[in-house]
Amino acid sequence: MTETQKSATLTLNGENYELPIFSPTAGPDVVDIRKLYAQAGVFTYDPGFTSTASCDSTITYIDRDKGELLHRGYPIDQLASKSHYLEVCYLLLYGELPTAAQLEDFETRVTRHTMVHEQMHNFFRGFRRDAHPMATLVGVVGAMSAFYHDSLDVTDPWQREVAAVRLIAKLPTIAAMAYKYSIGQPFVYPRNDLDYAANFLHMCFSVPAEEYHVNPILSRAMDRILTLHADHEQNASTSTVRLASSSGANPFACIAAGIACLWGPAHGGANQACQEMLKE
Structure with missing residues (x-):
């Protein structure tokens, strides 16, 4: 994620708090609230993480409304039709699809x-x-x-x-x-x-x-x-x-x-x- 020039302003008890906004490579922008408790003395309330991202990850992206599932940027339908499970495991672990030599080495390590x-x-x-x-x-x-x-x-x-x-x-x-x-x-x-x-x-x-x-x-x-x-x-x-x-x-x-x-x-x-x- 990259920090943008945008920010969100939270007004609480007459005080304004500027919250940075980050833009991910996929999905909606996020508001950074890490310093909110230290600055304003309040927590956010979001049962089930329905509007909360707990980490910065480039592994998987899901858009349920669109029926979209991406592994490291690759659509799941392409991986399911053109790849196989261990190759997808390599992709998830290391961030990129393996070369023929890398895949052979990985498959050997798993098999053994x-x-x-x-x-x-x-x-x-x-x-x-x-x-x-x-x-x-x-x-x-x-x-x-x-x-x-x-x-x-x-x-x-x-x-x-x-x-x-x-x-x-x-x-x-x-x-x-x-x-x-x-x-x-x-x-x-x-x-x-x-x-x-x-x-x-x-x-x-x-x-x-x-x-x-x-x-x-x-x-x-x-x-x-x-x-x-x-x-x-x-x-x-x-x-x-x-x-x-x-x-x-x-x-x-x-x-x-x-x-x-x-x-x-x-x-x-x-x-x-x-x-x-x-x-x-």
Whole structure:
């Protein structure tokens, strides 16, 4: 955002307070109120952040009225049709689309980290079989901080990057394990010869007793679903992760907090409600 020559004047108890106005690269102008309490002794009241931006970000822009979703300036329809999920992950993390060499390196790093620590298998067995999968995800993702001690410092850019790659790589494995555990089937290890979406489907639906071939149409559909859900700006779970990380908590604990928020029926839980409605 850049500061403009414009400003807003707030009159309070006969006193005028000049508030700077910033212009973002996309979206409406914003009024900077950071010094308002110090100068005027008042707070603003905006439940739900309906008119408040909590940070300066160039990652995602959403205009709900126009049905517009941009990742780093790229329209989501272009990314969904011409790209794939891991390429979009790279775009969100690093700010630009990768070269062929950069994409190959990133895909290799993700693929080589899809397995979880073997002791985490025992952790799953502490849950009831009928536990909600989000409850399992909250517990297991939070427990990653007990296994990967070299990427816990949220203030270290390199450790944050390592944690991000590990989370992207291992969350499909953990989600598939949660599903398999709930239906009483054995865990399926990830396969490095499959792409990201196909590997997730294979871990969810294959069994040791027979060969399983991932339907390429379903794999592509899953990849697009992941792409469409990759980032949704300042939503509830994103705000939760940012709030948790502001205390210096490790990345795995912060993401676990975000998953707990996503569980809510007014957020990600709405998807579950839609599925149940369709079944009915």
